[in-house]
Amino acid sequence: MESLDYLKTWMTEHATATELLKYLLWVVVIVLGISFLRRLLKRRLPDISVRYKAQKGVEIIGYLFIILLTISYFTGNIQDFTLAIGLLTAGITITLQELILSIAGSFYIFLVRVYKPGDRIEINGIKGDVIDVDSIYTTMMEIGEWVSSDNYSGRIVKLSNAFVFKGPIYNYSQDFPFVWDELTLPIRYGSDVELAKSIVVEIATETLSDYVNQSIEKWQEVVKKYYIEDAVVNPTLAITMTDNWMQFNLRYIVDYKKRRMTKHLLNEKIGKAFLASEEKVRLASATFEIVQIPPVKIQTGDNSAT
Incomplete structure (x- = not known):
C-alpha cells in the first residue's frame, strides 16, 4: 500500500516524466502490434502479392498512429496539428529532409502505383x-x-x-510489359533482295508470333487509358542504301525480360537461312577499294632508281 502511495506521489510530482513514459509505452504497444499483425498476415494469407501489400499497409498505418500520438502528447491537442507541424518543421526540416522525402515517397509509390515489387x-x-x-x-x-x-x-x-x-x-513492365527492339543486318550488294526480305520477315513473324498476339490486347488497353496513338506491333522491315551495303533494319516487339534471348534466336535462324540460300543472299562486311597506287621509288645499291 505504501509503495502504491509512493508511486502516485512520484507521478504527481513528476508529471512530465510520467507523460513521457506513457508516450513511450504507447509507442512500444503500437510497434508490437505492427509486428504481431505482420506475422499473423504472413501465416494467414497464402497469396504472396496480397500478403506483401497487407503487411506494408499495416506498417504504414502503424506509423500514422505513432505520428498522431506524438502530436497529441507534445502539443496537448490533436486539433493543433497544423501548429505542431509548423513548429517541428522549423527545427528538423534540414536535418531530416531526406528521411521525410523518403517516407513521403513511399506513400506516393503505393498510392499512385508508380511501381511495385516485380516491376x-x-x-x-x-x-x-x-x-x-x-x-x-x-x-x-x-x-x-x-x-x-x-x-x-x-x-x-x-x-x-x-x-x-x-x-x-x-x-518496363507497368501497363505494357513489352518493348520494341531492333536487329540490323548488312546485306551485300548483288544479293537477291526479295529473297533476303522474305527470309527475314518470315523468320521474324514465326519467332515473334506469341509476343505479337499477347501485346495486341495489352496495347489496346494502353490506348484506352492514355492519350496515345495506335502502334504497329507486327515486325516491320526497313531498307537503307549505304556506301558499302544494303542495311536491313528489323523492328519488332518482345517481352521486356527476353530481349537478349530473342535477338540471339533471330540472329541464329536468319544466319542459317542465309547460308542455306547458296550465296544468293550474303552478309556484307567493311571493305576498302584502292583506286590508285602512287608511284614507288626503289633505291638500289648502284644508286639507280626505277
Missing part, C-alpha cells in the same frame, strides 16, 4: 527489378553495369524513395 524500372540511372519497397528504401536487383544486355549483375541496390520526386522513372 523492372530505371531510376536515378540505375536499372533493375524491384524486389522490395519499404517506408524508406526501394530495393532492386541490379541489371547491366559490367554485364551486357539485360542480365543481373548480382548486386542488390537500396535506393531512397525520395528519388521518385527528383527525376524520371522508367517502368
Whole structure:
C-alpha cells in the first residue's frame, strides 16, 4: 500500500516524466502490434502479392498512429496539428529532409502505383527489378553495369524513395510489359533482295508470333487509358542504301525480360537461312577499294632508281 502511495506521489510530482513514459509505452504497444499483425498476415494469407501489400499497409498505418500520438502528447491537442507541424518543421526540416522525402515517397509509390515489387524500372540511372519497397528504401536487383544486355549483375541496390520526386522513372513492365527492339543486318550488294526480305520477315513473324498476339490486347488497353496513338506491333522491315551495303533494319516487339534471348534466336535462324540460300543472299562486311597506287621509288645499291 505504501509503495502504491509512493508511486502516485512520484507521478504527481513528476508529471512530465510520467507523460513521457506513457508516450513511450504507447509507442512500444503500437510497434508490437505492427509486428504481431505482420506475422499473423504472413501465416494467414497464402497469396504472396496480397500478403506483401497487407503487411506494408499495416506498417504504414502503424506509423500514422505513432505520428498522431506524438502530436497529441507534445502539443496537448490533436486539433493543433497544423501548429505542431509548423513548429517541428522549423527545427528538423534540414536535418531530416531526406528521411521525410523518403517516407513521403513511399506513400506516393503505393498510392499512385508508380511501381511495385516485380516491376523492372530505371531510376536515378540505375536499372533493375524491384524486389522490395519499404517506408524508406526501394530495393532492386541490379541489371547491366559490367554485364551486357539485360542480365543481373548480382548486386542488390537500396535506393531512397525520395528519388521518385527528383527525376524520371522508367517502368518496363507497368501497363505494357513489352518493348520494341531492333536487329540490323548488312546485306551485300548483288544479293537477291526479295529473297533476303522474305527470309527475314518470315523468320521474324514465326519467332515473334506469341509476343505479337499477347501485346495486341495489352496495347489496346494502353490506348484506352492514355492519350496515345495506335502502334504497329507486327515486325516491320526497313531498307537503307549505304556506301558499302544494303542495311536491313528489323523492328519488332518482345517481352521486356527476353530481349537478349530473342535477338540471339533471330540472329541464329536468319544466319542459317542465309547460308542455306547458296550465296544468293550474303552478309556484307567493311571493305576498302584502292583506286590508285602512287608511284614507288626503289633505291638500289648502284644508286639507280626505277
